[in-house]
Amino acid sequence: MNSGILTIGDLSKATSTKVETIRYYERIGLLAPPARTAGNYRAYGDTELGRLSFIRRARDLGFGIDQIRALLSLSEKKKRSCKAIDAIARQHLADVDSKLADLMALRSELDSIIRQCGCGTIANCRIIEALAPIDASHR
Amino acid sequence: MNSGILTIGDLSKATSTKVETIRYYERIGLLAPPARTAGNYRAYGDTELGRLSFIRRARDLGFGIDQIRALLSLSEKKKRSCKAIDAIARQHLADVDSKLADLMALRSELDSIIRQCGCGTIANCRIIEALAPIDASHR
DNA sequence: CTTGACCCTGTAGTTGCTACAGGGTGCAGT
DNA sequence: ACTGCACCCTGTAGCAACTACAGGGTCAAG
CATH class of the missing domain: 1.10.1660.10 (Multidrug-efflux Transporter Regulator; Chain: A; Domain 2)
Structure with a gap:
């Protein structure tokens, strides 16, 4: 049909x-x-x-293109153990977890920066200050 | 110095x-x-x-390059309100949150697929099956 | 006065598409 | 038969945000 x-x-x-x-x-x-x-x-x-x-x-x-290439090529060898498939998937999960951790750290930092904004003039904007954390030991 | x-x-x-x-x-x-x-x-x-x-x-x-461009140009206008800065940062936070949500959903799906793997042969690999969820109504 | 670390410009590659430009094909309506 | 129109074709260039050469020039130390 x-x-x-x-x-x-x-x-x-x-x-x-x-x-x-x-x-x-x-x-x-x-x-x-x-x-x-x-x-x-x-x-x-x-x-x-x-x-x-x-x-x-x-x-x-x-999954990235190369990982998919590997998955597809493995999926054709039906008699072999699926350990290799499992390894690719687990590696990808680990990558995702690490990206998640990075993104959550970033999120919390960003959030704390935003929370400090009193919305005065830009001259004393906390967000701008937080973004330019240059060591002010000189001058 | x-x-x-x-x-x-x-x-x-x-x-x-x-x-x-x-x-x-x-x-x-x-x-x-x-x-x-x-x-x-x-x-x-x-x-x-x-x-x-x-x-x-x-x-x-x-932050993306264009957002940074905007932040930099705003940061030079010191007398204006920092509302615009705040808006850019909040928008970015919202973007990050949405990415986080996507990634977490993806992670849990990936995790549940991997958990089903009994590591037999590829012919009956659950991961491969889960990746090819074609409607089998025909043939 | 040579060696090596640095600097210069310009171009092409990365990932995973997306968007044209400039054509050809196929079918429905008149 | 003709005219639209939607769809298809190839080939190339663009996106983000870099990164990596190639093929050269500059500068300070030994």
């Missing part, structure tokens, strides 16, 4: 991916060059739809 | 900014073109050091 020939626009709608992005994925080798119609239009099938969905989902979860 | 002529390397060390980055800031107009020595070396003073410190601190806090 769903299995027909899909244009790039169909794929785009089905996966909420811009047409240009799909062509970009093809250019960088994340998607294989598909068959073409008589009029030189790209013709996709369900296999490509699945692969692109996988890619998009992984991107949404913050 | 500290007030002499600073080379770009001095500025680089003092602010933990790469030399190339300083030149980049000059190119995009965030730093004014400095004086030059006889040998065409950039010659900075404490003013530039202060300005660059400000920029780096703001970057560390996640």
Whole structure:
């Protein structure tokens, strides 16, 4: 029922991916060059739809292109242990955690700076002062 | 004591900014073109050091270049109210909060996917399955 | 007077797209 | 048959915010 020939626009709608992005994925080798119609239009099938969905989902979860490349290549070797997959995912989780920590630290610093603002004139603005913490030992 | 002529390397060390980055800031107009020595070396003073410190601190806090441009230009109008400064900072805090929320949602999803991994073969890997949530209503 | 650390300009690469420009294709309506 | 119009094609350039050369010049120490 769903299995027909899909244009790039169909794929785009089905996966909420811009047409240009799909062509970009093809250019960088994340998607294989598909068959073409008589009029030189790209013709996709369900296999490509699945692969692109996988890619998009992984991107949404913050995986980088190279990680996705690795995941895709591993996912084809069905008999091997999925330890390598697990390792990639865990590494990514660690990266996310470290980004989260950074962002939370940043947030709290920013928040404390903003809280000090009495909204007077800029000459005595606490935010500006907090941003320019130069050692005033000289002059 | 500290007030002499600073080379770009001095500025680089003092602010933990790469030399190339300083030149980049000059190119995009965030730093004014400095004086030059006889040998065409950039010659900075404490003013530039202060300005660059400000920029780096703001970057560390996640402000974008355009926001920093606005902060710098506002910080020169000392008599005006610092409401505009406050608004930029609050906007940035809101952006950070929204990024944090996204990242935390992502983290928990990633975590739950990883937790399902029994580390069997890839053919039945839960991580791969979770990444390819294609509607299987057809075929 | 040479060696090495520094500086200069200019350009290209990074990541993951996005946005044209300048065309071709396919189909519906008249 | 013709005319729109939506869609497709390739190729290139742009975004943020740097980073990394290449291919040269300058300067102080030994």
